[in-house]
Amino acid sequence: MIDVFDDTYFMRKALQEAEEAFERNEIPVGAVVVIDNRIIARAHNLTETLNDVTAHAEMQAITAAANFLGGKYLKGCTLYVTLEPCQMCAGALYWSQIDRIVYGAKDEHRGCGVMGTKLHPKTKMQGGVLQEEAADLMKRFFIQKRNLN
Amino acid sequence: MIDVFDDTYFMRKALQEAEEAFERNEIPVGAVVVIDNRIIARAHNLTETLNDVTAHAEMQAITAAANFLGGKYLKGCTLYVTLEPCQMCAGALYWSQIDRIVYGAKDEHRGCGVMGTKLHPKTKMQGGVLQEEAADLMKRFFIQKRNLN
Numbered sequence: 001m002i003d004v005f006d007d008t009y010f011m012r013k014a015l016q017e018a019e020e021a022f023e024r025n026e027i028p029v030g031a032v033v034v035i036d037n038r039i040i041a042r043a044h045n046l047t048e049t050l051n052d053v054t055a056h057a058e059m060q061a062i063t064a065a066a067n068f069l070g071g072k073y074l075k076g077c078t079l080y081v082t083l084e085p086c087q088m089c090a091g092a093l094y095w096s097q098i099d100r101i102v103y104g105a106k107d108e109h110r111g112c113g114v115m116g117t118k119l120h121p122k123t124k125m126q127g128g129v130l131q132e133e134a135a136d137l138m139k140r141f142f143i144q145k146r147n148l149n
Numbered sequence: 150m151i152d153v154f155d156d157t158y159f160m161r162k163a164l165q166e167a168e169e170a171f172e173r174n175e176i177p178v179g180a181v182v183v184i185d186n187r188i189i190a191r192a193h194n195l196t197e198t199l200n201d202v203t204a205h206a207e208m209q210a211i212t213a214a215a216n217f218l219g220g221k222y223l224k225g226c227t228l229y230v231t232l233e234p235c236q237m238c239a240g241a242l243y244w245s246q247i248d249r250i251v252y253g254a255k256d257e258h259r260g261c262g263v264m265g266t267k268l269h270p271k272t273k274m275q276g277g278v279l280q281e282e283a284a285d286l287m288k289r290f291f292i293q294k295r296n297l298n
Contacts, residue, residue, distance in 0.1 A: 051221045052212050053244035054203075063201050072200045087266055088244065091237030095202035116265050117236055 104134030253283030
């Protein structure tokens with residue numbers, strides 16, 4: 001039997017969120033939080049719209065998921081995000097004790113990997129899911145930005 | 150002439166916020182953001198009240214200060230916080246490009262120092278201002294918690 005609810009399925013949902021960010025002229029990063037194959041939070045980057053550096057997709061998704069669950073720990077949850085989390089978001093995920101983080105494209109400059117951010121011992125992380133699509137969306141965004149300025 | 154608006158003055162304001170957190174049964178951490186000797190944001194930890202791991206004092210203070218300034222970068226600002234920022238908060242402060250971070254007590258276990266979180270090159274950090282008061286408040290909080298459970 002084919003499992004339709006695999007990492008690619010949920011990353012596509014995160015990519016849809018990233019596309020919404022793109023349309024709002026935001027750096028296109030999207031995220032969803034999943035528990036038992038059910039999406040309980042969707043968010044995209046809103047740092048420009050809200051004038052707030054803390055408004056990354058992951059931060060909003062963590063808050064929304066905790067709100068849905070009625071508790072602050074994201075036990076049993078997986079976060080799908082199109083770009084590798086930064087220090088802030090990985091730090092927030094540390095506190096959430098989330099089970100799993102799946103990201104698309106690697107952030108070689110500001111990602112938690114290169115920055116050395118610590119994850120919670122309970123948390124597993126995996127990258128590279130639909131990375132080409134995520135990276136391509138970012139590239140298109142910055143090319144468009146350059147052409148407009 | 151004595152400068153009444155020194156680091157101790159503003160840290161006392163952050164401590165007042167921490168005391169408010171204590172009264173709400175929150176881990177007592179408080180923060181203020183200051184520009185030109187003027188407090189533009191005050192906040193205290195609300196993680197339990199909001200059921201949200203992202204609701205640290207610093208995160209709320211960053212959002213409130215950006216809101217006040219009408220821009221997401223905290224240029225010319227100093228954040229006073231009673232406890233050394235964690236990875237998440239230091240990561241958010243990185244994005245804010247804040248001028249200066251002043252903290253009270255060191256967090257030997259989860260502070261950005263021991264965790265190795267990177268600050269923005271524009272940001273200076275200093276600890277130890279009214280550290281005994283901040284640490285004492287934390288100690289009293291956890292003793293009370295232990296006695297109640």
